[in-house]
Amino acid sequence: MTLLSNASALLGKELRTEFRSRELLPTTVVFIFIVIALFSITFHPTTSESQRLGPGLLWVAFLFAASLMLQPCFLREQNNDTLSALRLSVKDPFAIFFAKLAANTFFLLLTELLMLPFFAGFFNVHILSVFPQLVLVFFLGSLGIAIPGTAFSAISAQARMRELMLPLLLLPLLTPVLIASTEATAALLEANPALPLGGLGILIAFDIVFLTALWLFGEYLLEE
């Protein structure tokens, strides 16, 4: 119970910080928008090509955006010297990760959903009929990005060249998320959409494996 009440208090703090400063969300939305537009301009895809390439490009854009968006997650605490206070304020250090993870997943999902209409427009795909299934895939994918992303944000905050370090650590590790989300999204955007259980299975497995790892090893990530 303490874990949940601590985590929800911290989640409130994360959300308030973001909605007061309004730094992360607008910049990430614009970043993804630019990447999608640039892809679309570069390849000038026909309808069949957009269906083949679109989902992959969309998820590559999400991954790049996430590797930038997750930077400040722990860096902000370090710059403001609030990490020690944060650690003292909770009984279980996992509450800190839990809150940051929930906030990051929420922010990622929000930007992804904001981008979806533009994606549908640029790449000529129909999304309305499969919207709930898409949200499910986006949620599992965002969670998959956010779990190692939050963990590595704590690592890269301590390193030199930290802005480059986070994408370097995160992107190769996210290969399974990239492939599974892309295939699942592609299957939903086909003429006969179907929810691919294999893709969902990989995403769920990824989320569970790394959530467990974060739960087991998270406290060591906060050592100073």
Place this chain on the structure above:
Amino acid sequence: MLKTILGAAILFVLIALTAYLAFHYAPVEKSMGIIQKIFYLHLPSALSSFVAFGICFYANLMYVFKRQPKWDWLGASAAEVGLAFISVVLVTGPIWAHPVWGIWWTWDARLTLTFVLWLLYISYLLLRSMLEEPDKRALFSALFGIFAFLDVPLVYFSIRWWRTQHPQPVILGGPGSGLDPRMRLSYLLVWAAFTGLLILLLNARYKLEAMRASVEELRREAEVQ
């Protein structure tokens, strides 16, 4: 020192012997021809790299729980040696694939997994070079190493699920039931030789890392005084 030289000498003889066996004793494969000989380098390198990454994972776990510097040294050494072996795999693979498959590279499950492993352990070593304080470097790189190793089966299955339209690689097609006994003997010996090479390299690299740590410590002490 004497032990190392002796070990290296034995290994040298063993590798020379396996080279002779691979090229002169084992028969030439019927459909692929002489290019198949590269397997005697490719396969044991792959096995050695997997063993090295396994050792790295074990050392990472041990460091996180025990906090003894020796586990950090072992982890760093194993990652570097594994990276050397897997680089051999990534170079010899395309040399074989070009004449046999007609292409240098394809994103097949095994190839992608090898490539992602290569990237992950490069990141591991880069991260180490970007963390200055020894304790922090040891702990954070160990934690990243644990995450990276957990990713391996997920990468493999995520690719196997969809990207298998390409004809299956013949990498392990050879050493099945129909393998020529002379080939089998050559494979076994070359594998033993490469395991010996792995141990020798790991041992040398570990000593270097231990020495580097004591130099670092001496330097810090000198700065304090």
